[in-house]
Amino acid sequence: MKKASTIGVGSEAQPPKKARGRPRSFDREAALNAAMEVFWTKGYEAASISDLTSAMGINPPSLYAAFGDKEKLFLATIEQYAASRSDQLCPEQPTAKDAVESYLRFKADLLSGAGHPRGCMLMVAFFTAANASPGLNAVLAKKRAEAREHMRQRIKRGVAEGDVPEGTDAGALADFYATIIAGMAQQARDGASRKSLMATVDQAMAAFPVPSRGAPKKKRDTATA
Amino acid sequence: MKKASTIGVGSEAQPPKKARGRPRSFDREAALNAAMEVFWTKGYEAASISDLTSAMGINPPSLYAAFGDKEKLFLATIEQYAASRSDQLCPEQPTAKDAVESYLRFKADLLSGAGHPRGCMLMVAFFTAANASPGLNAVLAKKRAEAREHMRQRIKRGVAEGDVPEGTDAGALADFYATIIAGMAQQARDGASRKSLMATVDQAMAAFPVPSRGAPKKKRDTATA
DNA sequence: CTTATTTAATATCGATCACTATGAAAAAGG
DNA sequence: CCTTTTTCATAGTGATCGATATTAAATAAG
Numbered sequence: 432m433k434k435a436s437t438i439g440v441g442s443e444a445q446p447p448k449k450a451r452g453r454p455r456s457f458d459r460e461a462a463l464n465a466a467m468e469v470f471w472t473k474g475y476e477a478a479s480i481s482d483l484t485s486a487m488g489i490n491p492p493s494l495y496a497a498f499g500d501k502e503k504l505f506l507a508t509i510e511q512y513a514a515s516r517s518d519q520l521c522p523e524q525p526t527a528k529d530a531v532e533s534y535l536r537f538k539a540d541l542l543s544g545a546g547h548p549r550g551c552m553l554m555v556a557f558f559t560a561a562n563a564s565p566g567l568n569a570v571l572a573k574k575r576a577e578a579r580e581h582m583r584q585r586i587k588r589g590v591a592e593g594d595v596p597e598g599t600d601a602g603a604l605a606d607f608y609a610t611i612i613a614g615m616a617q618q619a620r621d622g623a624s625r626k627s628l629m630a631t632v633d634q635a636m637a638a639f640p641v642p643s644r645g646a647p648k649k650k651r652d653t654a655t656a
Numbered sequence: 657m658k659k660a661s662t663i664g665v666g667s668e669a670q671p672p673k674k675a676r677g678r679p680r681s682f683d684r685e686a687a688l689n690a691a692m693e694v695f696w697t698k699g700y701e702a703a704s705i706s707d708l709t710s711a712m713g714i715n716p717p718s719l720y721a722a723f724g725d726k727e728k729l730f731l732a733t734i735e736q737y738a739a740s741r742s743d744q745l746c747p748e749q750p751t752a753k754d755a756v757e758s759y760l761r762f763k764a765d766l767l768s769g770a771g772h773p774r775g776c777m778l779m780v781a782f783f784t785a786a787n788a789s790p791g792l793n794a795v796l797a798k799k800r801a802e803a804r805e806h807m808r809q810r811i812k813r814g815v816a817e818g819d820v821p822e823g824t825d826a827g828a829l830a831d832f833y834a835t836i837i838a839g840m841a842q843q844a845r846d847g848a849s850r851k852s853l854m855a856t857v858d859q860a861m862a863a864f865p866v867p868s869r870g871a872p873k874k875k876r877d878t879a880t881a
Numbered sequence: 882c883t884t885a886t887t888t889a890a891t892a893t894c895g896a897t898c899a900c901t902a903t904g905a906a907a908a909a910g911g
Numbered sequence: 912c913c914t915t916t917t918t919c920a921t922a923g924t925g926a927t928c929g930a931t932a933t934t935a936a937a938t939a940a941g
Contacts, residue, residue: 450886450887450938450939451885451886451887451938451939451940452885452886452887452888452937452938452939453886453887453888453889453936453937453938454887454888454937454938455887455888455889456888456889456937473786473787474783474784474786474787476701476702477701477786477787479927479928479929480928480929480930481927481928481929489889490889490890490891491890491929491930491931492888492889492890492891492930492931492932493888493889493890494930495929495930495931496887496888496889497888500929500930501929501930554783554842555783557842557845557846558699558779558780558783558784558845559699559783559784561698561699561702562698562699562702572846575846600855603852603855603856603859604859606843606848606852606855606856607855607856607859607860609839609843610836610839610840610842610843610856611835611836611839612839613838613839613842613843614834614835614836614837614838614839614840614842615835615839616842617779617782617835617838617839617841617842618831618834618835618838620782620783621782621797621800623831627828627831630825630828630831630832631828631831631832631835634828634829634832634863635832635863637862637863638859638860638862638863674908674909675908675909675916675917676908676909676910676915676916676917677907677908677909677915677916677917677918678906678907678908678916678917678918678919679907679908679917679918680917680918680919681907681918681919704897704898704899705898705899705900706897706898706899714919715919715920715921716899716900716901716920717900717901717902717918717919717920717921718918718919718920720899720900720901721917721918721919722918725899725900726899726900
């Protein structure tokens with residue numbers, strides 16, 4: 432009766448050592464991706480175990496044995512979603528403005544992309560898991576905060592390097608672009624085209640502050656105030 | 657057994673003619689407002705009849721007799737919500753930019769206001785009623801489209817009157833500000849302060865196109881192209 | 882082989898869902 | 912008074928929710 436607890440076993444260590452009991456008859460990652468699409472489409476609370484098991488091609492006991500419960504399965508799909516979308520600003524972009532713009536266009540591309548449900552799964556999760564456990568909501572809140580923080584840090588760096596005007600409020604500017612991303616996620620789920628989202632990115636980038644001509648252009652950290 | 661069908665009776669005609677049967681023992685509008693707050697807080701599908709009746713202070717049969725069913729009650733709260741927020745741009749603002757800005761600030765005020773749940777009920781509805789009937793979703797989609805259309809018309813008028821540059825794509829600009837509003841709704845539900853939302857409005861308005869100096873400034877419709 | 886271990890499939894569990902049948906209570910019309 | 916009409920309140924309906932007990936099947940170890 433000793434439980435071996437193979438719930439968390441994803442891809443931590445995969446030597447072909449044979450397990451003891453009856454082998455699993457489904458692909459864990461494929462089932463996880465199927466579950467992700469269900470949650471992405473219907474939302475967390477509206478996705479029933481019945482919806483999930485039929486999409487994953489397994490029975491309820493297999494789901495619970497492999498993933499724990501509905502919330503743990505959802506968290507696993509959230510991690511899968513976030514990991515496959517590397518929520519980070521491209522560090523090769525020379526200026527903060529370029530970095531933010533490429534990030535927004537990357538997002539716009541994903542939001543309107545084919546082969547998966549429309550919009551952002553994290554936004555769907557935010558609205559449809561509001562009544563779920565505090566622990567789940569804490570994870571979601573952290574994921575949301577990360578994107579904003581990455582942008583804020585990049586803008587701050589831009590100020591230090593002189594491609595963003597001195598005195599710019601990096602936090603407020605990051606909030607603005609976080610608002611743009613959230614808005615685009617809603618618009619995309621509402622059916623907005625890639626072209627429409629890109630036009631919104633154009634508009635949003637027109638508001639990015641640039642140093643006035645003749646302003647100090649630091650190269651690194653040689654302050655010339 | 658003749659049903660008198662008093663479901664829709666809101667405030668269409670209120671002469672104090674006494675009805676025939678036992679009088680209703682609760683205030684219909686107060687109950688509607690209580691239901692609105694439940695839907696606004698928990699979302700459409702997550703709000704149970706039990707949640708609703710206890711917040712409204714009535715029993716299930718009274719709810720069904722007065723409002724029909726859960727979907728009809730929800731639609732009634734949506735109408736109440738939209739009506740009490742006159743989703744229209746202030747026509748007294750002299751320019752399209754002023755009109756859009758005051759609209760955004762009006763929205764930011766409501767989104768972060770006290771005395772009611774955070775965020776926009778229509779956005780909560782959009783995400784939490786996605787699996788509901790097509791009819792319900794059509795109503796919600798129409799409400800969303802209205803705000804965008806009002807902004808588009810006002811921007812178009814600005815182009816005609818010369819306070820918006822010629823050649824401006826009014827639809828794309830309206831899409832941009834609809835994105836801002838949707839994004840602010842999410843941020844507000846996520847806990848953003850009024851101050852933070854207002855800073856985002858500042859940023860968003862910096863992107864509003866203005867005629868270059870020396871550009872034609874039509875007063876009304878005297879074209880001078 | 883037998884035993885131990887793990888998964889698969891069936892058939893549920895109690896709780897909650899949206900909703901309602903039933904009859905008493907409260908008013909007006911006669 | 913009695914009848915009619917409408918609402919109120921109790922106590923449910925069948926359906927579906929998330930989650931499991933149970934048993935058979937499949938593998939490795941001994």
